[in-house]
Amino acid sequence: MTPDPDAAAVPRRRRRRSRLLLALLLLLPFGAVELWVRETRLPLDLWALTGRAADAPSEYDSWAFADAFSAWTARPGDFVAGKTVESHGFISTPEVSLEKPAGTLRILFLGGSSTAGTGTILPDVETWPWQVVDLLRARFPDRAFDFINGALSGYSTFESYGRLWSRLRFFRPDVVVVYHGWNEMYYFTPRRVDSITRKNTLADGDWTLKRTDHPVARFEPLLVDHLLRWSQFLTKVRLALTSERSGELGGAPKVLLSDFDPRGLEIFRTNLDLIRDCCALIGAECFVAKQATLIHEGLDDVDRARCRFDFHGFDEQAHLRAYRGLYDVIDAEIRPERVIDCTPLSGEPGLWEDHVHPTPGGATAIAHVVADSLEAWLRARDG
DSSP, rough: OOOOOHHHHHHHHHHHHHHHHHHHHHHHHHHHHHHHHHSSOOOOOOHHHHHHOOOOOOTTTTTTTEETTEEEESSSEEEETTEEOOOOOOOOOOOOOSSOOEEEEEEEEEEEHHHHHTTOOOOOSSSHHHHHHHHHHHHOTSSSSEEEEEOOTTOOHHHHOOOOOOOTTGGSSSSSEEEEGGGGGOOOOOOHHTTTGGGGTTTTTTOOSSSOOOBBBBOOTTTTTTHHTHHHHHHHHHHHHEEEEHSSSSSOOOOOBSSSOOOOHHHHHHHHHHHHHHHHHHHHHEEEOOOOSSOOOTTHHHHHHHHHHHHHBHHHHHHHHHHHHHHHHHHHHSSSGGGGEEETTTTOOGSSSSSSSHHHHHHHHHHHHHHHHHHHHHHHHOO
């Protein structure tokens, strides 16, 4: 009896369908995770992070515009899922009008990524400035508040002051809350202090978000990168499982300095004075918070490993001294009743994702400290 070729093909077709179904079952969850990562996390360029791209875009290029007065501002629209930028470029801020509504108390927040909620992505309503205003509205139900989150990733007092005098003053804030610390240490090394007049510029004196002077490898290049580069999810897994290194492409990891350059504190002092005096000039009350941080005496090895001591180029003890120096400058330059002390939150592991970026619980804790200070001032002002 001659075999039926169609009958023999049936099992093969079934096997192919089974393999196809299995592949789909495996790919669908991966695709969902990939889509979620792309929607909720900032994009990473694996070629730039491993130093392969000599003309790599800045990490800010995907979400920021160059700004002549404050280096960069956020592009209006959706930042990531749950996080927005309103039409004037203010992150995690409800749409705000240039003309302040009558009877409204307008609060302006200045800071870096820990204020913007971008170092570790926090949705709009979970950022601590948003929560501060929600708390004040609950405590003062008969008073109108609005606010501007004028912070952004990478901002130090240089960028905050530039944005304040050039842009933000026209929005007539009544209160300005300054929350800086970690990003100030960028210029706390001799090399960066000596080149401070070239801050935010390239070697040729130009400045742009589009290119870097030379490739810088934060991570060791691997052959597997060619297979992973297309996926944001796999890129992030790869970076999470490999150690970040310091130094330029082809160079050895840098040796951390045993101290910071104290001249950096005097730069911070002048910047802080400029912000304080600009606030006085525009009739705004200036509050300065002592930034809280995971960096603290007595951390165990696990929590110490979460702190980016290599980022600024000096070691753990130097970071502790640098923070104390920043706090001393705040005490010397700002009236005690305008200082908001967030440092009791420092060193609490559950409040921090890393060295300075708060968890949702950490953001809530910061919000309560700041809201308590503003509430006390408002009640004293109102008699």
